[in-house]
Amino acid sequence: MSFVEYREPIQDGDTAIVFLGHDSMFPVTIKQGGQTQTKYGVIRHSTDLIGKKYGSKVTCSKGGWVYILYPTPELWTMNLPHRTQILYSTDISMITMMLELKPGSVVCESGTGSGSLSHAIIRTVAPTGHLYTVEFHQQRAEKAIEEFQQHKVDHLVRVKNQDVCKTGFGVSHIADAVFLDIPSPWEAIGHAKDALKIEGGRVCSFSPCIEQVQRTCLALTEHGFTEINTLEILLRVYDVRGINLPVPDFGTPAEEKSSDADKSKQLPASQPGTAHFKSGVSPREMVGHTGYLTFATKSLF
C-alpha cells in the first residue's frame, strides 16, 4: 500500500479503511497477528485481511460484515486524526486545480496541520514532484513525518518545524505553487514569492475571515502578484430517498356518487391515495463556510 501507487493485496503494515456503512468508517494499521474491534465484532488481521484484495467484504466475529478499502487521500481526509481544523475535499479539489498541480510540480505548504491537504498534494505531484511543508507546532510536525512514513510517501515530502512568517519555507526559487493556511498569511507573501520559481508560479491562501483576505490581497498586490482572485466553494449533498405524498381528496359531486365509475378523474370519494417517487432532498443543514480561497499568479515581470 502506498498513497501514491495502487498495490494489491493487503499487506502487513498497510493503512486501510474499514467501512461500516453510510459514512461510518475508520482507518486501521494492518499488523500480522493484530485485531480490530468493530460494532459487528472482531476482525483478525492475519486471517481476515492480509492477502485479501482491497474492496473485499470481510465478515466480523459477530456475523456482521464490513468492507476494507484502499486508502485514498480523500478517504484519509474523512478519517484522519484531527490535530487542527482540516481542509476537506471540496476545497482541496479547487486548490489542486487552481494551483495547476500535476505530476512533477514542486509545492510549498504552510501549515501542515493534520496533513489533510498534504496527502492530496503528494498524490497529485508524485512520482516526480515534491512537497515542502512547514508547520510551526512541533508536536504536529513530528506526527506528520510519522504519518508520511507510514503511508510510504516520505520520499516525496520534507516537513520543517518553523514559523513561515519569520523564516519562510527554507527553499528559494524552486516552487511551482505555494499554499498558505495560517492566521496571518499577509506576513508570508514575501516568503511565498521567494519560494516560487523565477519564471513564476501560483499561490493560494485559505482564510476563514474576510479581513484576513483583505490584508492578503493587499500584500499580494504590493508584491506584484497578478490575477488575484478570491472565491468560495460550498458543497450541497442531496439525500436521495423515496417520497410519499398524500393525494388530496376532493370528494365527489353528490349526484354522481357510485354511478359513473370510469370518469376521467377516477377519484372515488374518501379514498385518498399516495403519490410515490424518488427524490433528492436538500439537507436541512450543510457546511455554510469553510474559508475563502485567494489565488494569484507571480509572473516573470
Place this chain on the structure above:
Amino acid sequence: MSFVEYREPIQDGDTAIVFLGHDSMFPVTIKQGGQTQTKYGVIRHSTDLIGKKYGSKVTCSKGGWVYILYPTPELWTMNLPHRTQILYSTDISMITMMLELKPGSVVCESGTGSGSLSHAIIRTVAPTGHLYTVEFHQQRAEKAIEEFQQHKVDHLVRVKNQDVCKTGFGVSHIADAVFLDIPSPWEAIGHAKDALKIEGGRVCSFSPCIEQVQRTCLALTEHGFTEINTLEILLRVYDVRGINLPVPDFGTPAEEKSSDADKSKQLPASQPGTAHFKSGVSPREMVGHTGYLTFATKSLF
C-alpha cells in the same frame, strides 16, 4: 386602481401593466383617448382597456394580443423607471418580514431611491400605518411624490428631501421600523434610534459592501441595539424545459444479432434512442449579490 386596494374595472388615470409575454412587460397610464404602441400593434385605451377587467386579454391592432395586469408593488418593481439601483422582491420580502411590518406599522425609510421598496412598504402597512421616507436627491424626491399620487397611495406616505445622516427622519419616537439604504448607514444609526418608538422596534440596513456592514454593526452595538444579525438572500429561478438525452448504443453481441428480439434489454444495434423528460435547469448566470441585510432590535432597556 390603487396599489393598496384592488378595484375593478380599468379606469381613466389608472396605472396598469401591459404584459407581452415571458418577463416582457411595461407600465402604462390609462388615459381616455390615449393609445399605447406595442410590438403587436396599437392598444386604444378608450375602446380596448377602460371598463375591462384586469387580467383581460387585449387584442392589438396587428392581431397580436397582450394581457393587462393589475399593478402590484412586485410588478411595479419589475417595471419602474430606474433612478437608482433598486431593491428587488427577494430582498424586499425578507425586509418586510424581518422588520415585522403589517397593517398599522409606522416605518421610516431612507433613501427613497426609485421607490421600489416604498411601494411594498406602503402596501403592507396600509390602511392604518404610515411611511416617512427621506431622499437627499431633490429630483428623485419630487418624482417619488408624483408617483405616489399617481398610484393613489399619497395619503399613506410623506416624502422629505433631506440628508438623513445630518438631519434624521424629521420624526421622533413614532416608528415601529426603520430601513436604511444609504452609502454610510453607520452615520444614521443615532437618527434611526431616535425615530423608533420608546418601547422599541426593528431596524434594517442594506449595504452592498462588507466594510459598510462592519461599521454599521459597530454603530448598532454602540447605540445599544440587540439581536444584530446580518444575512444575504439569493434567488435561483429554474428554467423548466424538456430535455432530450441520447441513449448510448452499446451494440449487440455478434452471434445474437437479429435473433432474439424480445431480450430483456431490447436495444437493437445501431438504433440509439432518446430519453425525454421535463426538468428544471439551473440558469447559467444568476444575480450573485445584491447586498447584505443587517437587522437589529431596539429594546426598551
Place this chain on the structure above:
Amino acid sequence: MWLWQSYNVCIFSSRKVIFEKQWIYLDNAIGKHYGTTFEITAGGNLQTKKNEIAAAEPKEAGADNRNIVDDGKSQKLTRDDIEALKEKGIKGQEIVQQLIENSTTFRDKTEFAQEKYIKKKKKKYEANISIVKPSTRILAMMYYAREPGKICQLRYDTLAQMLTLGNIHAGSQVIVMETCAGLLLGSVMERMGGYGSVIQMYPGTGPVRAATDCFGFPKSFYKTLYEFPLSKVESLISGTFSAHRSVHAEQDSVQGDEESNGSNAEKQEPAQDIEEDSSPATEAESTVNSNQPENQEEMEVTGEENNEKGQNLEKKQIAMEKKRKQDERRKREAEAAVLLQNKNADGHPLIHPMCLVFQPLLECYTKLRERGGVINLKLSETWLRNYQVLPDRSHPKLVMSGGGGYLLYGITVARETAKPNIRCPEKTEEPAPKKLKVAELES
C-alpha cells in the same frame, strides 16, 4: 408570550413551563415589558437582568495556538467541582468566569479561540431568557429551528417570499391550503390585519391551527377567517354542495374507507385544478412523508372563547355548547362556500405552492402551462446565508440551511374560452395560447 434563548423559543400559557429540560416559573415576568431579559436562578425562578454588552471580553490572548498541547488536562475544575458550584446557587456567569480562570491553556489561546470557548461555556452554564411578542418573524424562525418537521421545513425566507409575491395585504381575499401547522395561515392573517377574508381549505377532518393560535391575534381577526373542507370541493364545483349534511357523519365514512387507499400518481391532478380556480390562493403543499398527524387532532375553530367559558360547564351545557358550535361551523362553511363561488378567478392575484421537493412543482408547472390562465410562472429556490460580523472575524456562519423549499408562482389571467366562473368545467384541458408557447420556447 414567548421564551427566547438565541433562536430557541417556546410557548407558554400557564405560569410554569418546561424548557430545555428545566422547569421555569414565570411569576416574576408578569407585568414586565416585552423584550425583558431574565436569568433563570437555581430554583427555576426568573430574575431581571440588565443587558450587558460584551461582558467578560478576553483581555490577554496568545498570537496563535502553537504552544497548546491538547492532552485533555487543561481544565483544573472537575465535573464535581462544577456541580458543587451549581448547587451553591452560583450564577452561570460566575461559573464561566471560574472555568476561564482554572483553564491552563486559556491565556495561550488566540482571541478567536478564546471567544469560541467563552461562547460554548456560556451556552452551557448561563440560562438567560427573554420574553418577546409573537410575530411571523419570531414564529417562523422558531418553528424552522425547533420543529421543522411540523411546518414541512418551510424556511422563514421562503415564507417571506410567499407573503410578498402573493401580494397579501389588508383587504385581500385569500385562500390558504397548507400543512404547516397553521403557520402560513397565521402569517397571512397578520399581514391582513383583520381586513379582508381568508378561507382555509383543509384536508381530513378539520383545519390545523396550532401555530396560528400562537400569534395571539385579537378575537376580531377570527371573524374574517373561514374554513372549507377539501373533500367538498367537487360537490361545490358541481353545484351540489349543501352545508347542511352532517360533517361528522361524513368524517366517519372517510376514516372507515382509509384502509383501501389506492396509489395513483395521476390523482394529484385535481389539486392543481383547485389552486387555479380558487385564486387568489396561497398554497403550501404537503411534503416528505407527511401523514398529516395534525389532522387527527380535531381543532377547535372557536378555541379562543373556549378558554374563557369552558371551565365550569356541566355536562348538559357542554352538549349544548357542542351543538351550538356545530351549527356555527356549518354556518361558516356555508359562508365560505358563498365566498368561494363569488371569487373572481382572473386579474392580478398570484398562486404559489411551496414544496420541499422539486418534482411535484415541476408537474404542477407543466399542468398549469398546459391548462393556461396563468402567466409568468416561475419555479425558484432561495439561498439564505447568515453572517458573523465581528471586528477582524467576519465570515458567513459555519452552518447554513441546505434548503428552504422550492416555490412556484405566477399571475392568473383570463382563460381563453372558459368564463371566469368557479363552476366552469375544468376537465377540458385546453391548449395553451400559441403566443405564450412561443415565448416559452424563446427563453
Place this chain on the structure above:
Amino acid sequence: MWLWQSYNVCIFSSRKVIFEKQWIYLDNAIGKHYGTTFEITAGGNLQTKKNEIAAAEPKEAGADNRNIVDDGKSQKLTRDDIEALKEKGIKGQEIVQQLIENSTTFRDKTEFAQEKYIKKKKKKYEANISIVKPSTRILAMMYYAREPGKICQLRYDTLAQMLTLGNIHAGSQVIVMETCAGLLLGSVMERMGGYGSVIQMYPGTGPVRAATDCFGFPKSFYKTLYEFPLSKVESLISGTFSAHRSVHAEQDSVQGDEESNGSNAEKQEPAQDIEEDSSPATEAESTVNSNQPENQEEMEVTGEENNEKGQNLEKKQIAMEKKRKQDERRKREAEAAVLLQNKNADGHPLIHPMCLVFQPLLECYTKLRERGGVINLKLSETWLRNYQVLPDRSHPKLVMSGGGGYLLYGITVARETAKPNIRCPEKTEEPAPKKLKVAELES
C-alpha cells in the same frame, strides 16, 4: 499558446488570429515569456506592455451622487471625436483619460461610481492581451466562459472535484466517457503526467478531442491513451469482440438507421451497466439537448503527428498514411479491449457521472443501489462564489453561475455473488445487501 483577456481566452496556431472581431498579428510575441502582457496597436500588432498596477486611480471624488442629474449630456466628447482619436492611433489608455476629462459629472461621482466608470471604459477602449501556458485551469475556465455548450456546462469547480474524488494521479488506470469536447479527457491526462493508461470510450464514429489537443501535451502522453467505441461494449462483454471488423462499415449502418430512433426511457439502463463494470471510470454524461455534433467531425487520433508530417505528402502517400492509421487504430482498439478485460472492477476506485440536470443521476443512483457493488454513493452540487476584494468595497461578485452540474460518486467494492470479472452477467439485478439498506434508511 493562448490569448488572455480577463477570462476571455482563445487558441491560435498561426501567426494571425481573429479575436473579439479584431485581427491580431502575433509575430512580436514569439520568443517572449509566457505571461507577457501586450497592448494591441491600431494595426493589430502586439506591443509589450509593463504591468501597471492600479493606473489612473481617481483622485477627486464626490461624497455621494446627490448632485448628479442624469440627462445624457454629461460626456462632451462625441462618438465622432472618439473615432477620430482611434484613427489617429491614440492608445486605449489615453482615450479613457480623455473621456474622464471630458465628463462633466465624473468629479461629482462617488469613488465607487468613478471606479465603475473607468473599468467600463477601459474594457471598451483598451485592448490588452497576455499569452499564457495552457492548463486544466485555463482551459476549463475558458470553455466555461466562452463555449459552455461544448462542454455540457461542466463548470471548472465541478471538473476539479471529479479529478480529486476520482483519485486521478500518475499511474492510474482510467476510463473516460464524456461529451465535453475532450476537456475532461485532457484534464485527466494532465493529472496522470504520462504515467498509467487512459481508455476513452466514445459514442458515434470516433473520439472527440478538440479540447484535449489544446493542452499541448508531449507526444509521449498519447502513447498511454486508448479509445474504444461504446457500440462494441456488448460484444466485448459477450466475448465476441473482434478488432478486425471494419470500423467504417459499421458506422455507415449506424447512420443509415438513425432516422428510425425509438424513444424509450428504459434504454438508459445499459449506460449504467457500463460504468459499473468498467470501473474505475470517470464519466461525464451527455446533457441538455446535446445531439453531439462534435461526433460528426471525425477526430484524428494521431493528429499531433499530422501537423508535422501531413503538409507535403502526395495523394498516394496520403492513402498509405490513411491505411497505416487505420491499422494503427485497430491495433490500439484491440489493446484497449485487452486492458478493459483485465481491469479489476473492485477495490478503491471511484465512479462519477456528471450531469447538468438532476433526474438522470437520480435514476443512476437508484440503479446502482439496486445492483450493489458500490458504496458511499453521493449525489451533490457545488456553489461557487467569486469575490471582489478591494479596500472598502469588498463583496461577492454581482453575477454568479447558477449551476455547474450535479455529480454522482461512490466507491466500488466486491459484489456479493458475482465474481469481479467484466464478463459476469449484468442482467441479473441483485438485491442490495441488507445491511446497506438499513444504513440507507437510517440516514
